[in-house]
Amino acid sequence: MQSKRIYNADNKRRRSFKANSAGYLLVALFSLTLSLFALSEISVKLSNAYIQQLGQKYGVQAKLRLQAWQDLMLEIANKPEKEKLKQVNDFFNQVRFLDDSIHWGQKDYWATPVEFLISNGGDCEDFSIAKYYTLKEVGVDMSKLSITYVKALELNQAHMVLTYYEKPNAMPVVLDNLIAEIKPASQRPDLLHVYSFNGDNLWLSKKGRRTTLVGTSDRLGPWVQLKSRLENNRVNVN
Numbered sequence: 001m002q003s004k005r006i007y008n009a010d011n012k013r014r015r016s017f018k019a020n021s022a023g024y025l026l027v028a029l030f031s032l033t034l035s036l037f038a039l040s041e042i043s044v045k046l047s048n049a050y051i052q053q054l055g056q057k058y059g060v061q062a063k064l065r066l067q068a069w070q071d072l073m074l075e076i077a078n079k080p081e082k083e084k085l086k087q088v089n090d091f092f093n094q095v096r097f098l099d100d101s102i103h104w105g106q107k108d109y110w111a112t113p114v115e116f117l118i119s120n121g122g123d124c125e126d127f128s129i130a131k132y133y134t135l136k137e138v139g140v141d142m143s144k145l146s147i148t149y150v151k152a153l154e155l156n157q158a159h160m161v162l163t164y165y166e167k168p169n170a171m172p173v174v175l176d177n178l179i180a181e182i183k184p185a186s187q188r189p190d191l192l193h194v195y196s197f198n199g200d201n202l203w204l205s206k207k208g209r210r211t212t213l214v215g216t217s218d219r220l221g222p223w224v225q226l227k228s229r230l231e232n233n234r235v236n237v238n
C-alpha cells in the first residue's frame with residue numbers, strides 16, 4: 001500500500017510538471033509572437049531630441065519640415081479617415097519632385113519619409129511611401145492601404161501612387177503627387193494598374209483593384225532595404 005501511494009504521488013508530480021511546462025511554453029510562444037508583431041510595426045514618430053539631432057546635421061529647414069510632419073500627425077490623429085487622407089496628401093505634395101538619378105545618384109532609390117523630408121525631394125515612390133507610413137501612424141489600418149505601381153499613360157512612364165480601400169472590395173481612391181485631387185481609381189483612366197503592396201502582401205492589380213495575391217511584399221528588394229533603414233534609424237542623406 002505504501003509503495004502504491006508513492007507511485008500515485010509520483011505520477012501526480014509528473015503530470016503537474018508536464019502541465020506547468022506546457023503552460024510556460026504557451027506563455028513563451030505568446031510573448032515571442034507579441035515581440036515579433038512589435039518588430040513588424042515600424043513607427044515614424046520622432047522624438048524631439050532626434051529631430052534636434054537631425055536639425056544640427058542637416059540644417060534648420062530640414063528640422064522645420066520634420067517638426068511640421070510630426071505636428072500634422074498629432075493634429076489629425078482623431079479626425080475622420082477622409083480628412084486624414086486629404087491632409088496627408090496635401091502635406092507631402094508640397095515636396096519637390098526630383099528624379100532619383102539626379103537626387104540620389106542612383107537609377108532607383110526608395111527613400112524613407114525622414115530622408116524624403118530632410119532632402120526636400122524625391123520621386124513618385126517616395127511620395128507614396130511617406131503617405132503610406134504617415135496614414136498608418138495616424139490609425140489607418142494597413143489593410144486599407146496599398147502602394148501601387150502603375151503606368152502613367154499620358155507620360156508614357158512608370159509611376160507609383162498610394163491607394164486607399166475604404167472596404168476590402170471597394171473601388172480605391174488614389175493619392176498621387178501628379179494631381180492634388182484624390183479621385184477613385186475608376187476616374188483615373190490615365191493610370192494603368194500593374195501591382196500593389198503593403199507591409200504584408202503583394203498583389204497583381206487591375207483597374208485599381210487587388211486581383212491576385214502573389215506573395216509577400218518582402219519579395220521587393222528596395223522595400224526590404226527601406227524597412228531596414230527605418231527600423232534602424234539610418235538616414236542616407238549626404
